[in-house]
Amino acid sequence: MKRLALILSLALAMFAMPALAVQPDEILDDPKLEQRARDISEGLRCLVCRNENIDASNAELARDLRLLVRERLLEGDSNEEVVDFIVARYGEFVLLKPTMTGGNWLLWAAGPLMLLFALGAGAVYLRGRARAQEPAQQDLSEGEQARLREILDE
Structure with a gap:
């Protein structure tokens, strides 16, 4: 029983971890640059998957964007320059949180x-x-009253 509980808890723990699609060959050697790349990637939308960031997406375009981010960082761009480059290339839709400009x-x-x-x-x-007047109530004519009595007596 304890083993089953352990296996179940480990299985649930795997689902609780974020599913990152970053491949080992994409990871930079410099941990600081890699962390900057991850920080930038959190704010970039996968254009195929829509509301996933590019680190969580397995799409080819997301992989291309991850590689582009890392390439720009290796060339010495700042985080803002990398984001500006990608926005210039793919449009502001690539941002998960669009700016409040324009x-x-x-x-x-x-x-x-x-x-x-x-x-x-x-x-x-x-x-x-609330200000409207109630419509005036009209009495039934003799013919209508007779017809009503006839219907109710049936």
Whole structure:
């Protein structure tokens, strides 16, 4: 029973670890450069897998991006220069967290603006509904009352 519990806990521990797709031949010899490459890769989106960073993706394009990051670091680029190079080549979509510059501010503000608009529209609707007069109730005509009695007696 203890062995089964141990095997089960080890199996669950394997699932809890992050699944990194970085191949041994991609890893840089310098641990500091490798850590910088990992830090940069955390913020770069795999263009095939969409919402995975390039370190977690097994796609060929993600591998190419990982190699490109490491190549630029070996050439002496700073972290910002590497990210700028990749954004210039693949567009801002490659960033997992886009910047708030240019037209992106509208995308960042769209959610809160739509919420404010919906709250305003709801308030106007409720205010108008509270002020509305109840419709005047009309009595049934003689013919309608006779028909109603006939239906209810059946």
